[in-house]
Amino acid sequence: MAQTLLLQGNEACAEGALYAGCRFYGGYPITPSSEIAEYLARKLPLAGGTFVQMEDEIASIASIIGASMAGVKAMTATSGPGFSLMQENLDLAAVTETPVVIVDAMRGGPSTGMPTATGQGDYMQARWGSHSDHPVVVLAPAGAQEMFDLTVKAFNIAEALRLPVVLLPEAVVSHIREAVRIPDPGEMEVIDRYQPDDYEGNGFFRRDERGLAYPPVLGSGFHPHYTGLAHAEDGFPSNDPGVVRKFVEGLNQKVAKNLDLVTDFEEEAVEDAEVILASFGVTGRACQHVARLLRKQGHRVGYFRPRIVWPFPEARVRELAHTADTFVVAELNLGQMRLEVERIACGEARVVGLHKVDGSMLEIHEILVKVNEVLP
Amino acid sequence: MSALTGRYEILLSGSGGQGIILSGIVLAEAGIAEGRKVVQTASYGPESRGGASRSQVILSREEIDYPGVISPNFVFVLTQLAADKYAHTVSPQGFVLADSSWVEAVPQNLPAPIIALRLSEEAASRFGMALFANVIGLGFFIERSGVLRAESVTEALARRVPKHYREANLEAFTFGRELAKQQSGQ
Amino acid sequence: MPEVFVKEFARTQHLPTIWCPGCGLGTSMRILMKALADLEVDRNRLVVVSGIGCSSRMVGYLDCNTVHTTHGRALALATGIKLSRPELTVVAAMGDGDAASIGGNHLIHAARRNVDITTLVLNNSNYGMTSGQTSPMTPHESVTTTAPFGNLEHKFHLCDMVKGAGATYIARASTYHYMLAIRLVKKALKHRGFSFVELLTQCPVYFGRFNRMSNPSDMLRWLRDNAVKYVPGKEKELRDEQYYIGELFRDETKVEYGELLRQLRERVRSWEAKRS
Numbered sequence: 001m002a003q004t005l006l007l008q009g010n011e012a013c014a015e016g017a018l019y020a021g022c023r024f025y026g027g028y029p030i031t032p033s034s035e036i037a038e039y040l041a042r043k044l045p046l047a048g049g050t051f052v053q054m055e056d057e058i059a060s061i062a063s064i065i066g067a068s069m070a071g072v073k074a075m076t077a078t079s080g081p082g083f084s085l086m087q088e089n090l091d092l093a094a095v096t097e098t099p100v101v102i103v104d105a106m107r108g109g110p111s112t113g114m115p116t117a118t119g120q121g122d123y124m125q126a127r128w129g130s131h132s133d134h135p136v137v138v139l140a141p142a143g144a145q146e147m148f149d150l151t152v153k154a155f156n157i158a159e160a161l162r163l164p165v166v167l168l169p170e171a172v173v174s175h176i177r178e179a180v181r182i183p184d185p186g187e188m189e190v191i192d193r194y195q196p197d198d199y200e201g202n203g204f205f206r207r208d209e210r211g212l213a214y215p216p217v218l219g220s221g222f223h224p225h226y227t228g229l230a231h232a233e234d235g236f237p238s239n240d241p242g243v244v245r246k247f248v249e250g251l252n253q254k255v256a257k258n259l260d261l262v263t264d265f266e267e268e269a270v271e272d273a274e275v276i277l278a279s280f281g282v283t284g285r286a287c288q289h290v291a292r293l294l295r296k297q298g299h300r301v302g303y304f305r306p307r308i309v310w311p312f313p314e315a316r317v318r319e320l321a322h323t324a325d326t327f328v329v330a331e332l333n334l335g336q337m338r339l340e341v342e343r344i345a346c347g348e349a350r351v352v353g354l355h356k357v358d359g360s361m362l363e364i365h366e367i368l369v370k371v372n373e374v375l376p
Numbered sequence: 377m378s379a380l381t382g383r384y385e386i387l388l389s390g391s392g393g394q395g396i397i398l399s400g401i402v403l404a405e406a407g408i409a410e411g412r413k414v415v416q417t418a419s420y421g422p423e424s425r426g427g428a429s430r431s432q433v434i435l436s437r438e439e440i441d442y443p444g445v446i447s448p449n450f451v452f453v454l455t456q457l458a459a460d461k462y463a464h465t466v467s468p469q470g471f472v473l474a475d476s477s478w479v480e481a482v483p484q485n486l487p488a489p490i491i492a493l494r495l496s497e498e499a500a501s502r503f504g505m506a507l508f509a510n511v512i513g514l515g516f517f518i519e520r521s522g523v524l525r526a527e528s529v530t531e532a533l534a535r536r537v538p539k540h541y542r543e544a545n546l547e548a549f550t551f552g553r554e555l556a557k558q559q560s561g562q
Numbered sequence: 563m564p565e566v567f568v569k570e571f572a573r574t575q576h577l578p579t580i581w582c583p584g585c586g587l588g589t590s591m592r593i594l595m596k597a598l599a600d601l602e603v604d605r606n607r608l609v610v611v612s613g614i615g616c617s618s619r620m621v622g623y624l625d626c627n628t629v630h631t632t633h634g635r636a637l638a639l640a641t642g643i644k645l646s647r648p649e650l651t652v653v654a655a656m657g658d659g660d661a662a663s664i665g666g667n668h669l670i671h672a673a674r675r676n677v678d679i680t681t682l683v684l685n686n687s688n689y690g691m692t693s694g695q696t697s698p699m700t701p702h703e704s705v706t707t708t709a710p711f712g713n714l715e716h717k718f719h720l721c722d723m724v725k726g727a728g729a730t731y732i733a734r735a736s737t738y739h740y741m742l743a744i745r746l747v748k749k750a751l752k753h754r755g756f757s758f759v760e761l762l763t764q765c766p767v768y769f770g771r772f773n774r775m776s777n778p779s780d781m782l783r784w785l786r787d788n789a790v791k792y793v794p795g796k797e798k799e800l801r802d803e804q805y806y807i808g809e810l811f812r813d814e815t816k817v818e819y820g821e822l823l824r825q826l827r828e829r830v831r832s833w834e835a836k837r838s
């Protein structure tokens with residue numbers, strides 16, 4: 001029976017993971033993510049799964065890559081300092097085309113920063129934290145229900161595209177309590193690992209017309225070789241320029257070729273808007289509030305919030321840049337998503353930033369002041 | 377309460393260990409039981425280990441966009457620090473409850489009424505623990521505001537507190553309601 | 563490589579190996595192959611995980627499920643594999659830098675958890691892949707590219723360390739002690755729990771060359787002359803380049819981690835059944 005419960009964002013995320021079929025969690029405690037680990041430590045054994053507290057975040061991400069290569073859906077959760085430690089293996093997951101889900105619950109500030117305060121400073125790191133060109137998809141939930149829904153979605157995208165997916169809540173979203181509806185089994189789509197019966201000529205990493213490869217699960221009768229070295233379609237290392245180019249390009253085209261799966265945004269009253277408030281996560285909800293308030297007062301203000309922040313919904317933002325005069329990009333960092341909007345708007349629309357980095361949420365009056373400045 | 381959306385904001389503040397977070401959760405759960413949209417947030421961390429802690433609840437008939445408190449309809453302060461920091465944020469339509477066992481200098485000239493009661497002392501003498509001040513306050517608030525039904529709050533409270541403290545909690549809640557009735561009678 | 567087991571276990575299409583002539587890693591690989599073949603380990607259910615380095619390239623030549631991870635992380639990744647699929651045989655093969663330096667913390671904790679992984683450390687006393695720098699296993703005063711005047715540090719007694727951490731099977735041999743090494747690796751594979759075999763091997767091209775042993779046979783002699791047979795109760799002071807060989811420790815009583823997990827799941831299930 002579907003139930004509606006008062007859940008903390010982190011608890012909703014853990015429930016979403018269980019719903020999606022996650023049966024392995026390897027992690028290292030860190031505020032504000034720890035409740036995900038604590039919840040799963042209680043729930044996974046009953047579900048027949050494995051919870052293991054690893055010695056650090058490097059080991060945590062390595063353990064979930066191992067579990068996933070062995071065919072078990074796996075995740076870890078951390079915050080900025082731990083997410084930094086995970087970067088090396090994040091692109092190991094990417095190049096071995098191993099689906100994993102990583103939650104980075106954003107605290108405020110760089111380094112140890114403000115462990116219990118909120119922020120959105122990991123926006124760029126989530127996309128570009130690992131070295132060189134690699135694919136990764138990043139989702140930013142705005143509340144407890146989205147912590148559930150987008151966790152399920154994160155697993156689905158990871159399994160469908162075979163890559164690491166990052167869930168990027170702000171601390172406030174990790175700790176918010178809201179009513180969360182947990183759907184019945186079967187009600188929400190859950191994508192499981194696909195594995196062909198046969199691999200012609202051991203082409204374990206050969207791509208289909210959608211650009212996707214389906215390397216086999218360990219212990220499934222094939223003898224795959226997984227490596228972080230640049231490799232050919234058979235999975236073995238190669239330095240041949242042709243092979244290497246195909247390897248890097250193929251890997252990175254996976255996302256672009258499947259944009260339908262990885263485009264998800266919310267918008268309101270943007271059609272005739274002069275000013276569009278753009279933001280992500282719970283900061284977006286503050287913008288939504290202000291946009292509605294100003295509409296009621298007769299101003300042409302709209303609101304735009306990507307739920308999937310990487311890949312950035314470029315096509316839609318380009319369209320909006322044609323019709324709107326100004327984007328106000330509100331975020332709890334010094335302007336990371338703003339760079340993306342500026343790049344896409346490319347002079348078609350003015351882009352103004354509203355940035356806050358003191359560890360607290362943006363308040364309604366702060367957004368109002370900014371929008372009033374730019375309203376014609 | 378905003379007439380348009382029925383948005384009702386509650387801000388509870390005290391020091392860590394006074395049961396502020398639990399009260400917020402109880403109110404949120406009671407809200408869900410009554411079919412409201414709810415959001416509960418809290419300030420965490422070193423603060424929740426003895427410093428000023430804060431728990432906020434928003435109840436609404438419509439979907440809640442901004443989950444922060446804008447102008448609280450009810451402010452409950454259990455320490456002087458909390459009183460100085462939050463009492464003045466109260467909405468003109470709301471009211472403030474202060475536990476004057478701890479709040480010695482009761483803030484004056486607020487946009488809304490402030491009621492000061494020696495809750496912790498009452499709690500200690502009647503229920504053996506100052507900790508119950510918080511539940512007495514909850515009872516007072518529910519009776520005076522009528523924003524949620526007493527039964528839904530009682531049920532949520534019974535579910536959320538440890539079994540062996542259930543009776544005492546329910547009694548403290550009822551006592552708080554009685555205090556409110558006496559107040560309005562005066 | 564004439565033996566039948568080599569043909570069976572090798573991805574022959576990927577031979578010859580990348581290793582230098584005279585390198586001990588070929589012998590090391592044959593030791594592992596022979597142990598696996600003797601025990602008739604099902605290659606469909608065998609996963610060999612490695613880190614980064616000359617040693618770690620071994621997995622590319624083994625015809626089974628293989629994972630070549632990042633530098634030092636083999637055991638952390640192997641832990642995820644073994645705990646989620648306990649029916650698989652999991653072996654971790656890595657270099658001394660991999661195991662003792664960058665992956666030292668993972669080694670400590672894999673041993674402490676006593677997960678059923680067979681760990682093989684291929685100790686060539688230096689960083690081979692990156693051209694002969696000092697490793698934590700480089701003996702005192704030996705010359706490397708980053709210790710051109712001789713190593714100031716002392717080598718890591720890794721077997722002692724994993725014992726302290728909680729490993730339940732520990733042994734050491736070298737490529738010179740070929741038959742002994744096979745016997746010990748077989749015992750390690752059969753052991754249920756975290757088993758650890760340090761295999762000293764020659765890197766004539768770097769460690770040998772810098773230390774007046776550029777001929778592989780000089781290095782084998784060095785491995786032979788510094789080996790001391792381990793006799794429990796008769797331990798003595800060893801010089802930094804000396805090392806014990808043989809089975810160093812075994813504990814059959816400590817319950818393996820995967821088994822503890824299985825028991826936990828059962829316990830929780832029966833509680834839940836009683837509750838509802």
Ligand SMILES: Cc1ncc(C[n+]2csc(CCOP(=O)(O)OP(=O)(O)O)c2C)c(N)n1
Pocket residue numbers: 614615616617618633656657658659660661684686688689690691692697
């Ligand atoms: C994070 C990281 N740091 C450094 C390196 C460079 N590196 C590659 S192999 C290696 C040392 C290998 O030494 P060892 O583990 O003893 O293996 P060997 O080559 O001697 O068999 C180093 C430092 C790397 N690949 N990754």
Ligand code: SF4
Pocket residue numbers: 580581582584585586587616617686690691764765766767768
């Ligand atoms: S560098 Fe040393 S360890 Fe590496 S292959 Fe050559 S001889 Fe072997």
Ligand SMILES: [Mg+2]
Pocket residue numbers: 615657658659684685686687688689690697
């Ligand atoms: Mg080495």
